[in-house]
Amino acid sequence: MHPFSLERPRDLASAIALRAQAGRDDAPAEYIAGGTDMVQLLQEQVRRPERLVSLAGLLDNSIEAGSQGLRFGAAATMAEVAAHLAVLEQFPLIIEALLNSASPQVRNQATMGGNLLQRPRCPYFRDVGYSACNRRAPGSGCSAMRGENRRHAVLGTSDHCIATHASDLAVAHFEVVRALRSRASRHRDGRD
Ligand SMILES: Cc1cc2nc3c(=O)[nH]c(=O)nc-3n(C[C@H](O)[C@H](O)[C@H](O)COP(=O)(O)OP(=O)(O)OC[C@H]3O[C@@H](n4cnc5c(N)ncnc54)[C@H](O)[C@@H]3O)c2cc1C
Numbered sequence: 001m002h003p004f005s006l007e008r009p010r011d012l013a014s015a016i017a018l019r020a021q022a023g024r025d026d027a028p029a030e031y032i033a034g035g036t037d038m039v040q041l042l043q044e045q046v047r048r049p050e051r052l053v054s055l056a057g058l059l060d061n062s063i064e065a066g067s068q069g070l071r072f073g074a075a076a077t078m079a080e081v082a083a084h085l086a087v088l089e090q091f092p093l094i095i096e097a098l099l100n101s102a103s104p105q106v107r108n109q110a111t112m113g114g115n116l117l118q119r120p121r122c123p124y125f126r127d128v129g130y131s132a133c134n135r136r137a138p139g140s141g142c143s144a145m146r147g148e149n150r151r152h153a154v155l156g157t158s159d160h161c162i163a164t165h166a167s168d169l170a171v172a173h174f175e176v177v178r179a180l181r182s183r184a185s186r187h188r189d190g191r192d
């Protein structure tokens with residue numbers, strides 16, 4: 001593991017002032033929340049930041065589910081959201097996606113913010129033995145396009161990357177938004 005220092009800012013303004021940026025080699029620092037993805041990235045030397053900025057205790061961890069929709073703070077854990085009764089009643093797809101993700105131990109530690117911002121699961125991204133990966137080293141190319149890519153994306157790709165989004169929650173969230181839009185449009189057209 002590349003040596004790094006750990007910053008523990010007292011408030012959010014101090015954390016933001018440290019200018020952490022996800023996945024930027026030229027960034028002065030990177031954030032760490034629950035650490036379930038970041039620690040793997042550090043161990044495998046996919047990320048080699050000089051400084052890590054801990055978000056522990058700085059972010060909102062509330063969860064609200066009601067007629068206005070679902071709102072959760074970035075620091076709410078996957079386990080807390082998955083156990084929330086109102087979320088279960090109104091957004092069962094979100095619960096299903098969370099409970100099918102990782103393990104209970106990981107879900108207890110992992111935050112919702114970190115889940116949505118976790119880095120790609122593409123094996124070429126995760127293995128620094130492959131030099132070509134535009135997500136890890138911008139401009140280096142994409143090993144997956146010429147390599148093993150049966151589990152990569154077929155929709156929403158670019159000329160630079162064909163990785164799927166790593167988060168199951170993100171896929172479920174997209175589906176919930178699509179269903180709500182479709183219901184709103186049926187209601188508007190008088191078909192509901
Ligand atoms: C064994 C294992 C199995 C897994 N299986 C699944 C699975 O089946 N489905 C699935 O969806 N996920 C899976 N995951 C991924 C897991 O959900 C994520 O590791 C976790 O949600 C990340 O949350 P964290 O709080 O630990 O984030 P961290 O590891 O601390 O951070 C992850 C990334 O997000 C950035 N970040 C975190 N919080 C913030 C914030 N508030 N603002 C800006 N940047 C932020 C960090 O800089 C880092 O780049 C698995 C993980 C493990 C270890």
Ligand code: SF4
Nearest residue numbers: 122133142161162163
């Ligand atoms: S699909 Fe290509 S660019 Fe994207 S993460 Fe994988 S190797 Fe990197």
